[in-house]
Amino acid sequence: MNILLWIAQLFLAAVFITVGLAKAVVRMDRLQKAMDWVNDYEPKKVRAIGILETLGGFGLFFPGLYPIHELVIPLSAAGLAIIMVFAAISNFNRGEKQEMITNIVLFVLTSFVVIGRLALG
Template identity: 40%
Template sequence: MNIALWIVTGLLATAYLGSGVGKLFVRKERIAVFGPSARWTEDFSAAAVKGIGALEVLGAIGLVLPALLDIAPILVPLAATGLAIVMVGAATVRFRRGEFTLMAVDLVYLVLLVFVAWARFGPYAF
């Protein structure tokens, strides 16, 4: 189970790191043209998009680095919980915009993050 958790955590960290870096370094107007999955940026200010990107980058780092360095590994489930809160917000925005297919993807991420948080807080803690 520990190996499965590391795989899921690594995939989540990679996804959030890439997504967060994109939000931090690409202008909001350019993000919106990436396709339907990025049109949510039309509803937010540039600062809010960059803030979400910063949270995603910090969450991605928090999913992996504390456990790898064995320094405050309690940060791993806390990072997963924080990213889960971000995904609740993302799913809410998708629901309000009527983007139900994309909302389903957000909910898959949410389930994976809750799984990591539950396992690392509980039976498979470091």
């Protein structure tokens, strides 16, 4: 179980750090071309989402290197799961049903990490 959790955590960390950093640092005009939803939000909100996703991604990986991972990893995963719920709602409201699949898969994986890490304690 621990190995599956680490595989999920590393995958999620790679996804959220990559996408989060893009939202946090890429110029807004380039982001708007790559991600349509960016046009619906103020740049500060997009940057905040990117920073939260990046921090959550790091929270899935780095605390495992230290004895503090029992609490930080499930909290990071829970925060990312919440972000995915709001992302799915946003995609639903925009009529982007295909994009919701990605949100749902990421939500399931982050929930798996939360439950698994709390169970292993």
